[in-house]
Amino acid sequence: MSIQAVRGTRDILPDEVPAWHRIEAAARDLFARYGYREIRTPVFEETELFARGIGAETDIVSKEMYTFADRDGGSLTLRPEATAGIVRAVIEHGLLSTDPALKVYALGPMFRRERPQKGRYRQFHQVDVEAFGLTSATVDAETIELSLAYLEACGVGERELVLNSVGDRSCRPAYVQRLREALRDEAPSMCADCRRRAETNPLRVLDCKVPEDQSTIEGLPRITDHLCAECAAHFAEVRRQLDLLGIPYRLDHRLVRGLDYYVRTTFEVTSGRLGAQSSVLGGGRYDGLVKDLGGPDAAGIGFAVGLERLALLVPAEPPRPRCDVFLMPLAAAGLDRALRLQRSLRQAGLAAMLDPEGRSFKSRMKQADKLGARFVAILGEDEMARGVWTVRDMARSAQREVPEEKVLEHLKEKANG
Ligand code: HAM
Numbered sequence: 001m002s003i004q005a006v007r008g009t010r011d012i013l014p015d016e017v018p019a020w021h022r023i024e025a026a027a028r029d030l031f032a033r034y035g036y037r038e039i040r041t042p043v044f045e046e047t048e049l050f051a052r053g054i055g056a057e058t059d060i061v062s063k064e065m066y067t068f069a070d071r072d073g074g075s076l077t078l079r080p081e082a083t084a085g086i087v088r089a090v091i092e093h094g095l096l097s098t099d100p101a102l103k104v105y106a107l108g109p110m111f112r113r114e115r116p117q118k119g120r121y122r123q124f125h126q127v128d129v130e131a132f133g134l135t136s137a138t139v140d141a142e143t144i145e146l147s148l149a150y151l152e153a154c155g156v157g158e159r160e161l162v163l164n165s166v167g168d169r170s171c172r173p174a175y176v177q178r179l180r181e182a183l184r185d186e187a188p189s190m191c192a193d194c195r196r197r198a199e200t201n202p203l204r205v206l207d208c209k210v211p212e213d214q215s216t217i218e219g220l221p222r223i224t225d226h227l228c229a230e231c232a233a234h235f236a237e238v239r240r241q242l243d244l245l246g247i248p249y250r251l252d253h254r255l256v257r258g259l260d261y262y263v264r265t266t267f268e269v270t271s272g273r274l275g276a277q278s279s280v281l282g283g284g285r286y287d288g289l290v291k292d293l294g295g296p297d298a299a300g301i302g303f304a305v306g307l308e309r310l311a312l313l314v315p316a317e318p319p320r321p322r323c324d325v326f327l328m329p330l331a332a333a334g335l336d337r338a339l340r341l342q343r344s345l346r347q348a349g350l351a352a353m354l355d356p357e358g359r360s361f362k363s364r365m366k367q368a369d370k371l372g373a374r375f376v377a378i379l380g381e382d383e384m385a386r387g388v389w390t391v392r393d394m395a396r397s398a399q400r401e402v403p404e405e406k407v408l409e410h411l412k413e414k415a416n417g
Helices: 017-033 047-054 059-063 083-092 137-153 172-189 192-200 202-207 211-218 229-244 307-313 332-347 361-371 381-386 404-416
Strands: 044-046 067-069 075-078 103-111 123-132 160-165 263-270 279-285 300-306 325-329 352-354 375-379 388-393 398-403
Touching: 017 103, 017 123, 017 137, 017 307, 044 047, 044 083, 047 059, 047 075, 047 083, 083 103, 083 123, 083 300, 123 137, 123 307, 137 160, 137 229, 137 263, 137 279, 137 300, 160 229, 172 192, 172 202, 192 202, 229 263, 279 307, 300 307, 325 332, 325 361, 332 352, 332 375, 332 381, 332 404, 375 381, 375 404, 381 388, 388 404, 398 404
Parallel strands: 325 352, 325 375
Antiparallel strands: 044 075, 067 075, 103 123, 123 300, 160 263, 263 279, 279 300, 375 388, 388 398
């Protein structure tokens, strides 16, 4: 029996890769214009980093991590998200001491043992963006604007921005206490997850999707009614600036997100075209996380885009021809000249190919067609005797003879023209 890909993982096949190249190139180009530089961190870290960073009571940490014992007895985990690892690297290398307003982005695979379905995988990819050391609401608005600009740069038009504030460490504990009290009466009639979360992490109850629990949840106290004056002012300013920039959003007091590090602004962007897994990106502010993980008291804000989901939304582009020149040495003696010409064409930046199997003229022409070759250069017995190549322009169905010593220049000019 042949071996299959592990459940929840997927191959990105050659036909899909051009869309991935486009979204990766758009990230590099756009983020650089907003002052972000790329950072690359390992795909596995000490398990404790995620437990402390994301929160031991979150679904990600309690149920979804790929954790394994290292041979020396340590516990390692494949990163379920990028933020914690980036914060670790920022602290470890003291990056904030040289750049107190550090902006970095990262691209790469993440791992969560979730139930696989369309748009939800166990290995998936994120583009992740993080800004440190900046507390002003202007940064929240700019980060949100950047996330939308990125979707736009990838050709994604139809989407909805959802916004909330989850308060900070001065006002949220009192709110969570209220929630806990309200849930004391309500939880016994709710689903098993809600009953558990009512004790361990009441905010997570707001994430529940079980239909029977929805009316109860709607009746619970709302964080936005319990923000302290500073958080309320910050949130009002974020919204004012989004209005100023003409960015529409929907407020959702239940958007608490699945990671515990958030304070104040949280946001997600959803698309109706994605089905059940509708969130294409999510993020928010996480002032306090850098300090919690042993670094300076620096603010932080960022977001991550799920690239599998983004790739589903990116409009298809006509495939680019993969072959500029297809070389056809028809006699065995022509192979050496064709190999030299192929190498020169490739060095000149053109996509050149030949059929090394020396099949029939007809099957090679078919192959050239399939590759979308723009030019076919034929070297038969007759051409060899006269020191020429027959160059066929496939789009025009026209052909001409070109002397051997001019054929490289000729093809370069035609293919680049
Ligand atoms: P998150 O909401 O857990 O946030 O993930 C961000 C995005 O990653 C989601 O909106 C979704 O597109 C994608 N994603 C998550 N899980 C899966 C999965 N199993 N399969 C496919 N795609 C998935 C974070 O990860 C935060 N670190 C974002 C952040 C950065 N907050 C501040 N800075």
